[in-house]
Amino acid sequence: MGETILEVKGLQTHFFTDDGEIPAVNKVDFHVDKGEVLGIVGESGSGKSVTSLSVMGLVPKPPGKIVGGEINFKDENLVNASEKRMRQIRGNEIAMIFQEPMTSLNPVFTIGNQLIEAIRLHNKWDKKKAKARAVEILKLVGLPRAEELIDEYPHQLSGGMRQRVMIAMAMACDPEVLIADEPTTALDVTIQAQILELMKDLNKNRGTAIMLITHDLGVVAEMCQRVAVMYSGNIVEEGTVKQIFKEPKHPYTVGLIKSVPDMTSKRERLYSIPGSVQKPGSIKVGCPFAPRCEHAFDRCVSETPALLEAGDEGQKVSCWLHHD
Ligand SMILES: Nc1ncnc2c1ncn2[C@@H]1O[C@H](COP(=O)(O)OP(=O)(O)OP(=O)(O)O)[C@@H](O)[C@H]1O
Ligand code: SF4
Ligand SMILES: [Mg+2]
Numbered sequence: 001m002g003e004t005i006l007e008v009k010g011l012q013t014h015f016f017t018d019d020g021e022i023p024a025v026n027k028v029d030f031h032v033d034k035g036e037v038l039g040i041v042g043e044s045g046s047g048k049s050v051t052s053l054s055v056m057g058l059v060p061k062p063p064g065k066i067v068g069g070e071i072n073f074k075d076e077n078l079v080n081a082s083e084k085r086m087r088q089i090r091g092n093e094i095a096m097i098f099q100e101p102m103t104s105l106n107p108v109f110t111i112g113n114q115l116i117e118a119i120r121l122h123n124k125w126d127k128k129k130a131k132a133r134a135v136e137i138l139k140l141v142g143l144p145r146a147e148e149l150i151d152e153y154p155h156q157l158s159g160g161m162r163q164r165v166m167i168a169m170a171m172a173c174d175p176e177v178l179i180a181d182e183p184t185t186a187l188d189v190t191i192q193a194q195i196l197e198l199m200k201d202l203n204k205n206r207g208t209a210i211m212l213i214t215h216d217l218g219v220v221a222e223m224c225q226r227v228a229v230m231y232s233g234n235i236v237e238e239g240t241v242k243q244i245f246k247e248p249k250h251p252y253t254v255g256l257i258k259s260v261p262d263m264t265s266k267r268e269r270l271y272s273i274p275g276s277v278q279k280p281g282s283i284k285v286g287c288p289f290a291p292r293c294e295h296a297f298d299r300c301v302s303e304t305p306a307l308l309e310a311g312d313e314g315q316k317v318s319c320w321l322h323h324d
Helices: 047-057 083-092 110-125 127-140 160-174 187-208 217-224 240-247 252-260 298-302
Strands: 004-017 020-033 039-041 064-073 094-097 178-183 210-215 225-229 234-240
Touching: 004 047, 004 210, 020 039, 020 047, 020 064, 020 210, 039 047, 039 217, 047 064, 047 094, 047 178, 047 210, 083 094, 083 110, 083 160, 094 160, 110 127, 110 160, 127 160, 160 187, 178 187, 187 210, 187 217, 210 217, 217 240, 225 240, 225 252, 234 240, 234 252, 240 252
Parallel strands: 039 210, 039 225, 094 178, 178 210
Antiparallel strands: 004 020, 004 064, 225 234
């Protein structure tokens, strides 16, 4: 096991809405080791984005608030960090790329402005040197006409190009952790493969640890060393890619794996998990997956299972089938 760079412990991020308090992230524990790629998977609404926004200090406040837990980045608990400190961290140490890059690129500044600013924030170089580096990075991420592109605005670029610019920004900052929230979902398959390749380079060549959020298990198999499976605001299983794909333990993970189209089988219809994700917090006691679980028994509705080690070393699951 490597050295941990980011450790999330008992994280609780709640939304205070007219319908009441929603525990979108409900005591979540996970860690990211230096230089590794951790995948986070789960159906829509399971709390993946709120978890990453919590780490970045970007939960919309109100209605959201971190009400408990720790986010330990190196020696610092980010839950207690000031907004000023979080801005430093976001520019330098932890970067995030989103599904839709327009949300993080500023439409009123040129690509060059934004990239050069990121570089200068990090390196304290003069403008000329920073500009040369910006052009170099744009070329590195495979963008054509880098010298001209630098004077263009985000809306003049295609979605794939904008995502490359976001990766260029991440490279400019040289962060220790990169959080990528569905970075390729909006892109076509060829571009998707290229963007994933760039992220792999970043990980291999610079040792950037990556937290990769995706609903695509193919991407997980290709990119990640470990996976955390989220369901209704909780992590329900965690393990190496091999453990999760070969020996999934939680019935929800088993369902997710089964729902991946398998080219080799003769199965006619794709399996999908019956029912839909419960609104976080709607199940007060017991296993949140119980209403959809074909193995549910008495204990599942009377006691909440904790995420505990089961099976091979390091694999963890929150399910009564695997605990005494
Ligand atoms: N601004 C908000 N106000 C109120 N509740 C919110 C808000 N944002 C998120 N939530 C709650 O948090 C839950 C988790 O949302 P989140 O965006 O983290 O899901 P996700 O796993 O990223 O889903 P997706 O795969 O669709 O991106 C939602 O189901 C919703 O209940
Ligand atoms: S604890 Fe019970 S309901 Fe929950 S996943 Fe396990 S068997 Fe199913
Ligand atoms: Mg999301």
